[in-house]
Amino acid sequence: MVQSDHDREAILHGEYKVPGGKLLVADVTVREGRLASVQLSGDFFLEPDEALEAIDGALEGAAIDADANTLIARIQSALPSQTEMVGLSVPAIATVIRRALSRTSDWRDHRFGLIHREPESPLLHMALDEVLTREVAAGRRGPTLRVWEWDRAAIIIGVFQSLANEVDLDAARDAGIEVVRRISGGGAMFVEPGNTITWSLIVPETLVQGLTFVESYAFLDDWVIQALGDIGINAWYVPINDITSPGGKIAGAAQKRINGAVLHHVTMAYDIDADKLTRVLRIGREKLSDKGTASAGKRVDPLKRQTGLEREEIIQRMIDSFAARFTLMSESLTQDELDAAHTLAKDKFASEAWTRRVP
Numbered sequence: 488m489v490q491s492d493h494d495r496e497a498i499l500h501g502e503y504k505v506p507g508g509k510l511l512v513a514d515v516t517v518r519e520g521r522l523a524s525v526q527l528s529g530d531f532f533l534e535p536d537e538a539l540e541a542i543d544g545a546l547e548g549a550a551i552d553a554d555a556n557t558l559i560a561r562i563q564s565a566l567p568s569q570t571e572m573v574g575l576s577v578p579a580i581a582t583v584i585r586r587a588l589s590r591t592s593d594w595r596d597h598r599f600g601l602i603h604r605e606p607e608s609p610l611l612h613m614a615l616d617e618v619l620t621r622e623v624a625a626g627r628r629g630p631t632l633r634v635w636e637w638d639r640a641a642i643i644i645g646v647f648q649s650l651a652n653e654v655d656l657d658a659a660r661d662a663g664i665e666v667v668r669r670i671s672g673g674g675a676m677f678v679e680p681g682n683t684i685t686w687s688l689i690v691p692e693t694l695v696q697g698l699t700f701v702e703s704y705a706f707l708d709d710w711v712i713q714a715l716g717d718i719g720i721n722a723w724y725v726p727i728n729d730i731t732s733p734g735g736k737i738a739g740a741a742q743k744r745i746n747g748a749v750l751h752h753v754t755m756a757y758d759i760d761a762d763k764l765t766r767v768l769r770i771g772r773e774k775l776s777d778k779g780t781a782s783a784g785k786r787v788d789p790l791k792r793q794t795g796l797e798r799e800e801i802i803q804r805m806i807d808s809f810a811a812r813f814t815l816m817s818e819s820l821t822q823d824e825l826d827a828a829h830t831l832a833k834d835k836f837a838s839e840a841w842t843r844r845v846p
Contacts (some may be wrong), residue, residue: 496516496517496518496523497516497517498514498515498516498517499515499517499587499588499590500512500513500514500515500587501513501515501583501584501585501586501587501588501591502583502586502593503582503583503586503697503698503706504706504709505531505574505575505576506705506706506708506709506712506724507712507723507724508531508574508575508576508579509529509531509532509573509574509575510529510530510531511527511528511531511575511579511580511582511583512527512529512583513525513526513528513580513584513586513587514526514528514587515546515587517551517588520550520551520552521548521549521550522546522547522548522551522584524543524547525542525543525544525546525547525584527539527542527543527580529574529575530574531572531573531574531575532571532572532573533570533572533573533575534570534571535567535569535570537567538566538567541565541566541567542562542565542566542580544565545561545564545565546558546561546562546584549584551588555578555582555585555699558580558585559581562577562581563577582698582699582702583697585697585698586696586698587697589696589697590693591693591694591695591696591697592691592693594694594812594813595813597690597691597694597813597814598630598814599629599630599631599809599813599815599816600629600630600632600815600816600817600818601631601632601633601634601806601815601816601817602619602632602633602634602818602819602820603633603634603636603802603806603817604636604820605636606638606680607635607636607637607638608638608639608665608832609637609639609641609643609667609678610667610832610833610836610837611829612685613643613667613668613832613836614827614828614829614830614831614832614835614836615633615820615824616669616670616687616689616743616750616752617670617750617831618824618827618828618831619687619689619824620689620743620745620748620749620750621745621746621748622824623689623690623691623748624691624745624746624747624748625746628824630688630689630690630691631687631688631689631818632686632687632688632689632806632809632815633686633687633689634684634685634686634802634806635685635686635687636680637678637679637680637683638680639663639665639680640662640663640664640665640677640678640679640680641664641666641667641677641678642654642659642664642665642666642667642675642676642678642767642768643667643668643669643675643676643678643754644666644668644669644675645668645669645671645673645674645675645741646669646670646671646672646743646844647672647845648668648675648845649845649846650666650668650842650846652769653674653675653768653769654666654675654767654768654769655766655767655768655769658766658767662763662766662767664677664767667836668836668841668842668844669741670743670750671741671743671750671752672741672742673740673741674739675768676754677759677763677764677767677768678754679760681757681758681798682756682757682758682759682789682798683754683755683756683757684754684755684756684757684790684802684805685752685753685754685755686752686753687752687753688707688750688751688752688753689748689749689750689751690707690748690749690751691747691748691749692744692747692748692749694749695707695749701726701727703742703751704726704727704728704740704742704751705724705726707740707749707751708730708740708753709724710812710813711730711753711805712724712730713808713812714804714805714808714809715730715732715737715805717804717808718794718796718801718804718805719794720732720790720793722737728740728742730755731788734788734792734793735787735788736756736787737787738753738754738755738756739753739754740752740753755790756789757789757790757791757798758789758790758791758792758798759787759789
């Protein structure tokens with residue numbers, strides 16, 4: 488009789504860098520659909536010493552399709568009293584086990600292409616994100632880091648946002664600000680050439696397998712936190728999609744998943760015209776109160792003020808930081824990719840049907 492994958496023995500390996508914490512490594516043996524042995528390791532701190540053996544033992548026998556809550560409960564029930572963890576947590580341990588079981592890929596398994604072109608229109612940027620994500624999903628392009636340059640001011644609204652509720656269309660028109668809708672969720676962004684730093688990270692979904700949707704945001708932004716630290720900014724991740732500092736919010740992220748690829752794009756404020764922002768965006772009292780501030784202008788802390796560096800230098804230093812950690816090579820768009828993006832920009836993103844998808 489042929490053994491099923493469920494019955495066959497396998498030795499699996501998973502890694503998970505805890506955002507703001509340490510690296511967790513799990514080596515597990517699976518037999519007859521259960522964890523036969525577990526070895527957790529990493530550069531974390533854990534007291535008392537016997538807690539590690541207790542965690543490994545608690546996970547043995549767990550079903551390979553156990554959810555995170557089940558794994559967490561098994562670990563917590565076995566921990567010695569007064570256990571202290573630094574650089575890891577019980578949910579993080581459950582995550583690294585799930586990553587091992589889902590046969591994930593690692594950052595180091597991939598060669599990333601860098602695309603950084605001359606300024607382009609907001610509509611073309613929206614289309615490029617979709618086209619390149621489909622190319623990565625199809626295996627025609629490898630994982631990609633794309634740095635955006637804007638050729639005009641724009642408001643970019645999330646795919647589920649109401650156009651009328653988010654944007655003062657008369658004020659935007661009077662100010663010459665284009666309004667476009669992106670394919671990812673999240674909130675509205677106000678961008679201006681020279682005042683905004685934007686990039687897309689497009690990766691195979693294997694890189695985030697075993698992570699919850701919220702965990703994937705922190706995981707894909709962890710290199711950004713480190714890069715900001717390299718230029719002297721004390722930054723950290725705030726769930727679900729913000730990067731902040733002691734002075735306030737620095738950046739916001741959004742995601743879209745297409746056919747096995749993940750689009751993760753981030754907009755950072757280099758400088759900001761707060762008065763213009765509040766004229767063109769309808770930022771309600773609920774959103775302001777949720778951020779604990781009285782005005783939209785105080786919700787962000789631009790990088791220009793924090794670093795004193797030119798925008799171009801910040802971008803280059805962040806690229807250098809990524810390249811120092813992973814394999815990154817400059818690449819160009821193919822003519823087929825450009826043609827597809829121009830067509831999509833015209834037929835989809837410039838259409839009233841798309842822009843007013845949620846009126």
